[in-house]
Amino acid sequence: DQQVKQNSPSLSVQEGRISILNCDYTNSMFDYFLWYKKYPAEGPTFLISISSIKDKNEDGRFTVFLNKSAKHLSLHIVPSQPGDSAVYFCAASARGRRDDKIIFGKGTRLHILP
């Protein structure tokens, strides 16, 4: 039972254009969402997060949008740069619960084309 789904295993985007990575979740108890980025041979690094009380959070070139009614979030990267080529993991947690452990999606591999 996959509670956090990233339906696109990979995505290719031209350098300078917008990259949009999508994530869907099924558990309505989730109230906190995160994106992690992972380069080969390294561990994931935290990128950006959003609480369910917001519908948008921006940090430089990275913006996360949350649509609670659709149980959908997306990560926008503008403009895309070669260093953005990596695997991106969407994750969710239910912080309002005592056991606020995190559930990850399977990841989307982003290729930025020159």
Add this chain to the structure above:
Amino acid sequence: DSGVTQTPKHLITATGQRVTLRCSPRSGDLSVYWYQQSLDQGLQFLIQYYNGEERAKGNILERFSAQQFPDLHSELNLSSLELGDSALYFCASSVETSGRWSDTQYFGPGTRLTVL
């Protein structure tokens, strides 16, 4: 370099065996988290320790166990290994003083386990 170290980098073993993966958190970090990344399951949270005590449990099998020592390093023990246990095992640490889940986790480079 996140400051989190994991040993060994690679481990090759046979089914039925037992292995121990080691993690040293960043200096001052009290929480240690263990994750498994396999091809078909993506990244899965296994278990969190905070200052020596188990804090949260994820999808950790009964054949797996972990502990955090007084010097805050942690070990993940995997026993009765099966082919499906082949994966990357990551450790992460955070300074979160309440013991609650922290976004800002610093991940180690991982240990690649291959079970033959």
